[in-house]
Amino acid sequence: MPALTTPLSRSDVRTLALASLGGALEFYDFVIFAFFAKVIAAHFFPPSQAEWLRQTQTFGLFGAGYLARPLGGVVMAHFGDLLGRKRMFTLSVLLMALPTLAIGLLPDFATLGLSAPLALLALRIAQGVAIGGEAPGGWVFVAEHAGPRRTGTACGLLSAGLTAGILLGALVSLILHGAMTEATIADWGWRVPFVIGGVFGLLAMVLRRWLRETPVFVALHEQGEQAREMPMVLLLRHHRRAIVLSMVGTWTLTAAIIVLLLMMPALLQTLHHIPAGATLRANLAGTCALTLGTGLAGIASDRWGMRRVLPPVCLLLVIGSYALYGVAPAYPALLVPCAVLAGLGGSYVGLLPVAMVRAFPAAVRFSGLSLSYNVAYAIFGGLTPAALSALVPHAGLAPAHYVALAAVAGFMAVWRMPRSEQP
Structure with a gap:
């Protein structure tokens, strides 16, 4: 039975609030691109191309x-494990704000020609870093x-x-x-939206200067227990199982984020000719449900345990995906x-990091999460949008099938995730 949790202190609440605010602004900067994919396609690719090809590009x-x-x-996690979590946590916001602002000011294809999509690609890569x-x-x-005892809540x-x-992003x-x-x-x-995101991203960087270093890292530093070798070497030597299962869970x-939320407006507009306003309202409702459910x-994983919470969440993820791409178009x-149902199923997003944090010891925790999460996101997040955009004209339920398959795999990964004996 999970241990009873204690209330968050005022300092914990302040840390969570500042961390969450900065994270929200940084994720807004990254995903606002998806909400204006059709317009961006018209500005940065030759107008002679077919609409579906421009959208796929x-x-x-x-x-x-x-x-x-x-x-x-990997780079930020390496220094985060060796020099401190706070420094890298603050740096990431600055590195996001500047290219976001630049995208908002970037000349289009009519002005720069082929240099326009290349410049846009470079800025997207900078955001990804x-x-x-x-x-x-x-x-x-x-x-x-x-x-x-409060890992799940945090x-x-x-x-x-x-x-x-x-x-x-949906609201804007x-x-x-x-x-x-x-x-x-x-x-x-x-x-x-890009200019707004860049400006507020700079504000988030200033706010994060008020955060304190984590007590776990301070203790590691004082006791000289930071990784004596390269964190990545230790991970690949001793924590391969945790890495693989974390990647599957990612x-x-x-699938929950990209297919059910970020791609949904453009896919439903293009395939089923649903008006942009309707898809954006649905996206807003689904994202509200996702935020609440996450x-x-x-919190529920702290109170009742991961193995009681995980099965209904994964089942809801499957049901919601078929409702969104199968029922809603008809x-x-x-x-x-249907978007709300899919968003609630996406609350899996709140369970995976709990399992991953517990799977790696403190000395290599940042690197373990970063390696697993980012490599998997690079593979699946990088290939999924283009692949599904090409498949859906031939199979309208392809997004739902994809999410259902991923949900089964994610359930098995979190269920079998190891748990580190170290805090």
């Missing part, structure tokens, strides 16, 4: 950000502040903060479509309820 650029995540994640250290660093940071609430960044998109005409958005309005996380799932009036 744009999602390919979106995926390129994921391919760059391991580089940033930054985001690579954000989620793993955040989970380690808050878990080590909260302690082992990771769940931080994950809810990260998904709130996606919610913020919806407001923009309400305040501007489609022609204005297509002309220059799409740039506004595949499920990518926090509650983490019955558009049910689009919002």
Whole structure:
């Protein structure tokens, strides 16, 4: 039976709030690209191309950000395990804010020609490098502040903060479509969210300077127990099982986020001709459900244990995916309820980091999470958008089949995840 949890202290709440705020802004910067994929495709690729080809290329650029995540994640995690969690946690926000601002100001294909998509690719890679250290660093940071009895609560609430960044992106998109005409958005309005994200990302960097280093790392530093070898060498030598299972679990996380939320508006607009406003409202509702469910799932794992919470969440993930891509296109009036159901299934996002944090000892924890999470995200996050964009014209339920397969794999991975004896 899981140990009873104790309430978070005022210091814990402050740490969680500042970490979650910065994470939300950083994830907003990274995902806002997906919400304006169709408009970006029109600006940065030749107008003579077919619409589906331009959209597939744009999602390919979106995926390129994921391919760059391991580089940033591994480097930042290496120094996070050796020099401290706080420094890298603060640096990642700055590295995200600058390219986001640059995307908002970047000239398009009509001005730069082929240099425009190449420049956009470079900026997406820069964003990927930054985001690579954000989620793993955040989970380690808050878990080590909260302690082992409240790991689920801390990771769940931080994950809810990260998904709130996606919610913020959906909300900004919806407001923009309400305040501007489609022609204005297509002309220059799409740039506004990127400029806003860049400015507020710089603000998040300033706020994170108020955070304290984690007590776990301070104890490691004082006792000289940091990794004596390269953290990656120790991981590959002693923690291969935890790495593999964490990577499989991350595949499920990518499916929940990318397929059910980020790609949903563009896919339903293009395949089923559902109006942009309707898909964005559904996306907003689904992301609200995801944010709420993610926090509650983490809290529930502390109270009732991972093995009691995991099965219903994974089952809900499968049901929600078929509702969104199978039921909603046939019955558009049910689009919002189906999106909410899918979002609640996505609360798996709040459980995986709990299992991963517990799987690695403190000396290599940041590196373990970062390696597993970012390599898996690079593979599945990088290939999924382009692959599904090419498949769905031939198989409308391909996204649901994909999520269902990932849900089964993720369930098995978390169920068999090892648990480190060290705090």
